[in-house]
Amino acid sequence: MTPILLSSLDLIGTFAFAISGATLGVRKRLDLFGVLTLSFAAATAGGITRDIIIGAHPPAAFADWRYLATAMLAGVVTFFGHDRVERMRNPVQLFDAVGLALFAVSGTAKALEYGIGPTGAILLGMLSGIGGGIARDVLVAEIPAVLHRELYAVAALLGAALVAAGSALGFPFAPTAIAGAGACFLLRFMAIRRGWNLPIARLRDVDD
Amino acid sequence: MTPILLSSLDLIGTFAFAISGATLGVRKRLDLFGVLTLSFAAATAGGITRDIIIGAHPPAAFADWRYLATAMLAGVVTFFGHDRVERMRNPVQLFDAVGLALFAVSGTAKALEYGIGPTGAILLGMLSGIGGGIARDVLVAEIPAVLHRELYAVAALLGAALVAAGSALGFPFAPTAIAGAGACFLLRFMAIRRGWNLPIARLRDVDD
Amino acid sequence: MTPILLSSLDLIGTFAFAISGATLGVRKRLDLFGVLTLSFAAATAGGITRDIIIGAHPPAAFADWRYLATAMLAGVVTFFGHDRVERMRNPVQLFDAVGLALFAVSGTAKALEYGIGPTGAILLGMLSGIGGGIARDVLVAEIPAVLHRELYAVAALLGAALVAAGSALGFPFAPTAIAGAGACFLLRFMAIRRGWNLPIARLRDVDD
Numbered sequence: 001m002t003p004i005l006l007s008s009l010d011l012i013g014t015f016a017f018a019i020s021g022a023t024l025g026v027r028k029r030l031d032l033f034g035v036l037t038l039s040f041a042a043a044t045a046g047g048i049t050r051d052i053i054i055g056a057h058p059p060a061a062f063a064d065w066r067y068l069a070t071a072m073l074a075g076v077v078t079f080f081g082h083d084r085v086e087r088m089r090n091p092v093q094l095f096d097a098v099g100l101a102l103f104a105v106s107g108t109a110k111a112l113e114y115g116i117g118p119t120g121a122i123l124l125g126m127l128s129g130i131g132g133g134i135a136r137d138v139l140v141a142e143i144p145a146v147l148h149r150e151l152y153a154v155a156a157l158l159g160a161a162l163v164a165a166g167s168a169l170g171f172p173f174a175p176t177a178i179a180g181a182g183a184c185f186l187l188r189f190m191a192i193r194r195g196w197n198l199p200i201a202r203l204r205d206v207d208d
Numbered sequence: 209m210t211p212i213l214l215s216s217l218d219l220i221g222t223f224a225f226a227i228s229g230a231t232l233g234v235r236k237r238l239d240l241f242g243v244l245t246l247s248f249a250a251a252t253a254g255g256i257t258r259d260i261i262i263g264a265h266p267p268a269a270f271a272d273w274r275y276l277a278t279a280m281l282a283g284v285v286t287f288f289g290h291d292r293v294e295r296m297r298n299p300v301q302l303f304d305a306v307g308l309a310l311f312a313v314s315g316t317a318k319a320l321e322y323g324i325g326p327t328g329a330i331l332l333g334m335l336s337g338i339g340g341g342i343a344r345d346v347l348v349a350e351i352p353a354v355l356h357r358e359l360y361a362v363a364a365l366l367g368a369a370l371v372a373a374g375s376a377l378g379f380p381f382a383p384t385a386i387a388g389a390g391a392c393f394l395l396r397f398m399a400i401r402r403g404w405n406l407p408i409a410r411l412r413d414v415d416d
Numbered sequence: 417m418t419p420i421l422l423s424s425l426d427l428i429g430t431f432a433f434a435i436s437g438a439t440l441g442v443r444k445r446l447d448l449f450g451v452l453t454l455s456f457a458a459a460t461a462g463g464i465t466r467d468i469i470i471g472a473h474p475p476a477a478f479a480d481w482r483y484l485a486t487a488m489l490a491g492v493v494t495f496f497g498h499d500r501v502e503r504m505r506n507p508v509q510l511f512d513a514v515g516l517a518l519f520a521v522s523g524t525a526k527a528l529e530y531g532i533g534p535t536g537a538i539l540l541g542m543l544s545g546i547g548g549g550i551a552r553d554v555l556v557a558e559i560p561a562v563l564h565r566e567l568y569a570v571a572a573l574l575g576a577a578l579v580a581a582g583s584a585l586g587f588p589f590a591p592t593a594i595a596g597a598g599a600c601f602l603l604r605f606m607a608i609r610r611g612w613n614l615p616i617a618r619l620r621d622v623d624d
Contacts (some may be wrong), residue, residue: 025355026408031355031405031406032406034354039363048261052260055263062332065325075384139346141357
């Protein structure tokens with residue numbers, strides 16, 4: 001994977017996540033700034049958190065203006081074309097799965113590069129993929145969807161684990177990254193199609 | 209602006225933000241510790257987040273006891289004099305606008321000083337101004353007011369942008385900072401007076 | 417206190433906090449991943465936040481796999497044995513108080529070690545103890561229990577203050593740490609037994 005391709009995919013993921021943030025902001029009746037904030041948070045919070053944890057100062061979202069520009073573009077498009085975006089829900093979910101796959105893989109790779117061990121790197125790769133959605137939902141006072149949605153985090157975990165395993169076994173990065181991103185995307189895609197979910201605990205007494 | 213004046217204004221801003229946190233805590237029926245926590249969070253979360261992102265360890269709020277002392281003082285005053293503080297809502301909003309203006313300006317300047325580019329520095333200046341209010345509202349499980357309130361973040365953005373522009377053009381800091389803080393304060397002040405708001409998206413179908 | 421003992425106690429605290437997170441996750445009907453996320457967040461968010469603030473990269477929770485393993489074990493046990501865990505509420509609260517005491521003490525010590533002054537170190541010690549519970553509650557969109565629960569944070573504050581005072585007076589670490597942890601545990605234990613609470617502000621008009 002050339003850096004240009006990687007960077008393009010990264011911005012596509014940013015765009016897709018930003019749309020998910022903006023869509024939620026519009027539904028919650030936030031003003032234009034609120035919608036743009038959710039765009040930016042959904043698109044960048046995962047990577048920012050990862051960079052803060054591994055000590056990469058400043059995080060890419062603040063060092064490279066293209067992330068901000070991409071998130072703002074997605075936010076403005078969603079703000080003014082909200083009806084159309086809602087009708088396109090399927091393509092948006094596809095983009096979102098692409099973003100998840102790419103962020104999980106690149107997040108794991110970046111953590112390994114900074115000397116984090118495999119367990120930590122897998123966690124941070126997953127966090128890179130799901131952190132934006134968590135920030136987005138916490139900002140509108142909702143329980144993060146990732147905590148109860150079809151195999152979202154598990155898909156990120158799978159992609160991250162493949163990258164960490166490949167690195168530990170000394171495989172070259174490109175095929176490992178493609179395998180990790182592909183597996184993450186496929187699992188997420190199938191979970192959406194088939195409605196696959198993780199179990200929830202059986203409660204004898206519902207006390208809530 | 210001498211360092212002493214700057215530092216005094218910084219503590220005034222801290223005090224004003226802490227009052228906004230403590231007032232919310234009292235309304236939510238938190239105990240004394242909860243009220244003091246909201247004071248501290250509202251007054252310092254913006255600056256702490258900025259310092260973490262730019263890699264300034266430790267953040268000023270943990271290195272200089274005057275921030276804690278100021279926030280605690282504001283919290284205790286509000287806790288025991290809650291009725292009086294509520295009646296003074298106008299002065300509190302004025303102080304808050306002063307705090308916003310100053311934090312936006314000093315936050316941008318600090319980010320530039322740490323080598324962040326202009327786009328990132330503007331974002332971080334705005335975040336310094338609005339981060340405390342976001343943390344305050346998230347801690348009581350509410351959607352942050354800044355996401356749907358009269359030109360609050362936009363005012364911070366304006367102040368931050370003027371400082372970044374002045375720095376890029378090689379202007380001396382003092383007049384730039386005064387212009388940035390003044391513009392931020394004025395815009396926020398007028399927005400409160402006139403009830404200026406940003407637009408929210410038109411929805412064809414209200415599906416919430 | 418030998419490092420092995422300290423480390424064992426640290427993992428006991430991690431286990432207890434993870435159980436509190438997992439229990440909340442099960443009650444909120446999260447799926448298995450959501451429950452494990454709350455386990456990990458409750459057990460490690462306080463220490464992660466402390467490490468980010470003092471600039472300890474990477475935080476222990478990402479560098480040492482035993483924290484993740486301990487939190488996952490507690491999460492799985494709670495997920496599959498939820499009824500039994502709920503019935504053991506008393507032992508869980510005891511473990512939780514042990515965790516609070518230990519995290520407050522070790523958090524203060526680590527902050528001092530990184531050159532933070534006493535005020536900041538006390539704050540960070542307290543934050544190490546209560547941060548996990550705050551993250552856990554924010555993730556399920558609730559007001560953190562620590563903001564309105566029996567002397568929880570105050571107990572952590574007491575433990576942290578004793579460690580900082582002992583360090584400032586040049587006392588050796590072991591007895592100081594034992595005194596700090598003991599005082600924190602005792603105060604929290606008595607507060608649970610006796611229902612001790614901090615005051616909340618009297619409101620003339622309930623305007624909410």
